[in-house]
Amino acid sequence: xxxxxxxxxxxxxxxxxxxxxxxxxxxxxxxxxxxxxxxxxxxxxxxxxxxxxxxxxxxxxxxxxxxxxxxxxxxxxxxxxxxxxxxxxxxxxxxxxxxxxxxxxxxxxxxxxxxxxxxxxxxxxxxxxxxxxxxxxxxxxxxxxxxxxxxxxxxxxxxxxxxxxxxxxxxxxxxxxxxxxxxxxxxxxxxxxxxxxxxxxxxxxxxxxxxxxxxxxxxxxxxxxxxxxxxxxxxxxxxxxxxxxxxxxxxxxxxxxxxxxxxxxxxxxxxxxxxxxxxxxxxxxxxxxxxxxxxxxxxxxxxxxxxxxxxxxxxxxxxxxxxxxxxxxxxxxxxxxxxxxxxxxxxxxxxxxxxxxxxxxxxxxxxxxxxxxxxxxxxxxxxxxxxxxxxxxxxxxxxxxxxxxxxxxxxxxxxxxxxxxxxxxxxxxxxxxxxxxxxxxxxxxxxxxxxxxxxxxxxxxxxxxxxxxxxxxxxxxxxxxxxxxxxxxxxxxxxxxxxxxxxxxxxxxxxxxxxxxxxxxxxxxxxxxxxxxxxxxx
Amino acid sequence: xxxxxxxxxxxxxxxxxxxxxxxxxxxxxxxxxxxxxxxxxxxxxxxxxxxxxxxxxxxxxxxxxxxxxxxxxxxxxxxxxxxxxxxxxxxxxxxxxxxxxxxxxxxxxxxxxxxxxxxxxxxxxxxxxxxxxxxxxxxxxxxxxxxxxxxxxxxxxxxxxxxxxxxxxxxxxxxxxxxxxxxxxxxxxxxxxxxxxxxxxxxxxxxxxxxxxxxxxxxxxxxxxxxxxxxxxxxxxxxxxxxxxxxxxxxxxxxxxxxxxxxxxxxxxxxxxxxxxxxxxxxxxxxxxxxxxxxxxxxxxxxxxxxxxxxxxxxxxxxxxxxxxxxxxxxxxxxxxxx
Numbered sequence: 081x082x083x084x085x086x087x088x089x090x091x092x093x094x095x096x097x098x099x100x101x102x103x104x105x106x107x108x109x110x111x112x113x114x115x116x117x118x119x120x121x122x123x124x125x126x127x128x129x130x131x132x133x134x135x136x137x138x139x140x141x142x143x144x145x146x147x148x149x150x151x152x153x154x155x156x157x158x159x160x161x162x163x164x165x166x167x168x169x170x171x172x173x174x175x176x177x178x179x180x181x182x183x184x185x186x187x188x189x190x191x192x193x194x195x196x197x198x199x200x201x202x203x204x205x206x207x208x209x210x211x212x213x214x215x216x217x218x219x220x221x222x223x224x225x226x227x228x229x230x231x232x233x234x235x236x237x238x239x240x241x242x243x244x245x246x247x248x249x250x251x252x253x254x255x256x257x258x259x260x261x262x263x264x265x266x267x268x269x270x271x272x273x274x275x276x277x278x279x280x281x282x283x284x285x286x287x288x289x290x291x292x293x294x295x296x297x298x299x300x301x302x303x304x305x306x307x308x309x310x311x312x313x314x315x316x317x318x319x320x321x322x323x324x325x326x327x328x329x330x331x332x333x334x335x336x337x338x339x340x341x342x343x344x345x346x347x348x349x350x351x352x353x354x355x356x357x358x359x360x361x362x363x364x365x366x367x368x369x370x371x372x373x374x375x376x377x378x379x380x381x382x383x384x385x386x387x388x389x390x391x392x393x394x395x396x397x398x399x400x401x402x403x404x405x406x407x408x409x410x411x412x413x414x415x416x417x418x419x420x421x422x423x424x425x426x427x428x429x430x431x432x433x434x435x436x437x438x439x440x441x442x443x444x445x446x447x448x449x450x451x452x453x454x455x456x457x458x459x460x461x462x463x464x465x466x467x468x469x470x471x472x473x474x475x476x477x478x479x480x481x482x483x484x485x486x487x488x489x490x491x492x493x494x495x496x497x498x499x500x501x502x503x504x505x506x507x508x509x510x511x512x513x514x515x516x517x518x519x520x521x522x523x524x525x526x527x528x529x530x531x532x533x534x535x536x537x538x539x540x541x542x543x544x545x546x547x548x549x550x551x552x553x554x555x556x557x558x559x560x561x562x563x564x565x566x567x568x569x570x571x572x573x574x575x576x577x578x579x580x581x582x583x584x585x586x587x588x589x590x591x592x593x594x595x596x597x598x599x600x601x602x603x604x605x606x607x608x609x610x611x612x613x614x615x616x617x618x
Numbered sequence: 619x620x621x622x623x624x625x626x627x628x629x630x631x632x633x634x635x636x637x638x639x640x641x642x643x644x645x646x647x648x649x650x651x652x653x654x655x656x657x658x659x660x661x662x663x664x665x666x667x668x669x670x671x672x673x674x675x676x677x678x679x680x681x682x683x684x685x686x687x688x689x690x691x692x693x694x695x696x697x698x699x700x701x702x703x704x705x706x707x708x709x710x711x712x713x714x715x716x717x718x719x720x721x722x723x724x725x726x727x728x729x730x731x732x733x734x735x736x737x738x739x740x741x742x743x744x745x746x747x748x749x750x751x752x753x754x755x756x757x758x759x760x761x762x763x764x765x766x767x768x769x770x771x772x773x774x775x776x777x778x779x780x781x782x783x784x785x786x787x788x789x790x791x792x793x794x795x796x797x798x799x800x801x802x803x804x805x806x807x808x809x810x811x812x813x814x815x816x817x818x819x820x821x822x823x824x825x826x827x828x829x830x831x832x833x834x835x836x837x838x839x840x841x842x843x844x845x846x847x848x849x850x851x852x853x854x855x856x857x858x859x860x861x862x863x864x865x866x867x868x869x870x871x872x873x874x875x876x877x878x879x880x881x882x883x884x885x886x887x888x889x890x891x892x893x894x895x896x897x898x899x900x901x902x903x904x905x906x907x908x909x910x911x912x913x914x915x916x917x918x919x920x921x922x923x924x925x926x927x928x929x930x931x932x933x934x935x936x937x938x939x940x941x942x943x944x945x946x947x948x949x950x951x952x953x954x955x956x957x
Binding site for chain 2 (some may be wrong): 101121123131132139140213214215217218274275280281297299300301302303306321323325326327328329332335336338339340341342450493494495496497499525532533536
């Protein structure tokens with residue numbers, strides 16, 4: 081008989097493989113049992129964007145979550161996402177001219193090493209934030225002086241009236257650091273801290289905060305592990321360990337929820353959420369403070385026609401806002417009238433954006449473009465807040481074709497797009513998420529104020545109809561307003577910004593909070609994104 | 619053989635310098651701004667912050683100055699500090715390379731063994747149902763998009779049939795073993811933690827199978843083609859005429875000769891997968907070098923881009939060297955040529 085194959089060898093190999101596979105599968109059952117036992121660990125699946133774990137240098141959405149879990153600012157934002165409430169400061173007073181702010185620290189507050197939080201720590205941390213010249217240093221632009229009256233009383237003075245300071249001091253970036261510990265590891269708050277402070281690397285494996293958690297370990301692009309701060313002076317969190325696992329992609333995050341590998345998934349988009357029917361997973365859809373907008377730069381070189389106000393208004397009127405919400409996020413979004421998020425000061429009664437193609441055509445004719453024109457639309461080819469910007473661009477292409485505006489879509493990587501819009505480019509799609517609760521950051525970024533980002537790009541003070549003075553005055557007035565006057569002051573500013581037709585908000589997408597059904601306390605915060613200390617496993 | 623190895627080792631530093639120079643120049647002239655990943659997009663409009671960041675990260679120096687500094691530091695084993703992770707690139711690579719190597723070695727083992735078996739079956743049962751079935755399986759491995767396949771197996775074996783764990787290298791709720799080698803299988807064994815070893819092995823199964831299947835397709839087709847070619851040659855007829863059994867003809871005479879082209883493919887595939895396993899790493903949240911490379915390129919993280927390129931380049935050079943050595947071992951004519 082002819083031996084047609086080395087069968088004995090093959091059989092041996094197959095037997096070995098089967099035995100190994102069986103051992104591993106049996107191991108699977110054992111290990112899943114072990115995993116369930118560790119029920120004081122919360123696993124969060126998230127595509128992380130961490131640029132630093134140093135409170136003065138960190139600036140990202142994941143940084144907000146980390147900093148608010150491990151550190152504490154003087155103030156924080158209540159769950160209603162409107163009210164400023166005590167954090168390290170138990171009470172505070174504001175002078176009538178809104179330039180002097182006195183904070184009284186809670187004497188019970190301690191850092192995770194047990195040392196008390198003092199006024200010196202507050203002064204050092206805020207001065208360092210300013211002098212390190214990191215991404216969030218702009219929050220301290222108005223700072224004039226910080227005086228430590230006694231270990232538990234700090235007086236902050238601003239250069240000009242600043243009603244926004246309370247909101248700013250609730251931002252996680254204004255976290256108070258254990259100054260002695262950080263100073264011993266290369267940190268300083270000197271004027272030249274931008275180059276002399278070398279603590280960035282130390283903060284990657286250590287923390288020096290007073291929050292409910294402390295840093296356990298961090299491996300970039302892998303996992304961020306936080307352990308419960310056993311010396312926490314407030315109510316201790318339920319979770320002993322929180323693991324934030326780097327997970328790219330909504331589908332993978334949803335699968336991790338389904339398999340129980342993760343307890344919470346943070347970037348599951350509405351479409352993916354709708355496609356999953358698992359009784360063990362809860363999807364909560366809530367309004368967010370993020371938004372996507374169209375923006376014009378009338379002074380940009382390369383525009384085939386002058387981007388006059390009539391033309392900008394015609395384009396704004398041709399956009400099908402409702403259709404954009406349906407098309408990009410399956411209806412899970414809101415209109416946003418101005419470049420200030422719904423729910424922030426000044427937005428209570430703003431008119432919704434309007435679609436009126438007939439009027440848009442009239443304006444096109446008035447502007448001399450009845451026969452149409454061609455315009456480049458530059459955008460980052462990416463998914464933000466669950467919105468595929470390429471899809472949105474295609475939708476806008478269809479909408480504007482109705483008024484004979486032919487869009488040439490120019491996708492770019494995020495990095496290239498960010499660089500391009502500062503040149504600037506004539507017409508683009510942008511997006512924005514808040515750094516803290518307060519409307520001044522939007523006036524600063526989007527207002528037609530000289531030397532401010534979009535003021536520069538649009539040519540405030542140079543372009544026709546954008547004098548750069550009116551909004552600066554309104555901005556200063558809003559900053560000097562009392563709490564009772566703020567809504568009206570920011571509303572006036574928002575109406576002026578709507579009238580500019582430079583920033584055209586398209587939609588504010590809803591946020592999907594996805595978690596296993598046994599997980600409670602998951603909520604979205606305008607300052608802190610996901611407050612980890614409130615999460616419980618039932 | 620020694621001469622081949624020595625010659626390659628002498629040339630290697632010059633090749634690495636060439637790779638560094640080319641990468642450095644290309645990265646500097648790529649459109650975009652590395653400051654985006656350092657200070658964030660919003661702060662780019664603030665000249666004071668931009669100036670401070672440029673000074674801190676040496677981006678205020680001219681490109682030739684930066685190149686000279688980089689090469690000097692490289693000579694001392696310093697690959698710079700990543701703009702994104704704020705860690706030395708060498709630390710980043712040391713953390714990620716073992717993860718990728720562990721995955722790629724397992725995937726290569728899966729791919730090489732199954733590819734070899736399928737290739738042999740195909741050749742032995744040429745144009746019969748077994749051949750068609752083996753070729754179909756191999757073809758699927760080459761054709762199915764890895765991204766889709768990864769999501770599918772995760773859904774099937776981790777969600778629907780919870781036999782195997784989801785993404786990651788270890789159960790996220792378990793304590794991490796002390797990092798000694800970075801290879802999770804080795805570290806868990808050295809720690810004497812059998813449960814963690816099993817867990818790490820289970821986490822490897824799906825990504826290694828998905829990545830390995832793509833290798834299966836390449837290897838089996840190569841083995842089949844060369845085996846069919848070898849089986850037609852005179853020395854095979856001679857071996858059969860001398861009364862050698864079919865299995866002896868296949869394994870000792872035909873397969874040994876047919877393996878030589880497969881070795882070349884395996885060498886290059888291994889080197890390619892070190893930086894090319896990014897899709898599997900992304901789906902399975904595997905903290906390896908492929909995803910690090912993609913993130914670095916997206917962020918224009920110059921030190922990281924150059925560091926990864928050096929590692930990738932070295933990988934190719936070493937794989938090439940090992941392939942030559944394997945060639946020499948498999949083919950006596952090569953040994954003779956080298957002597």
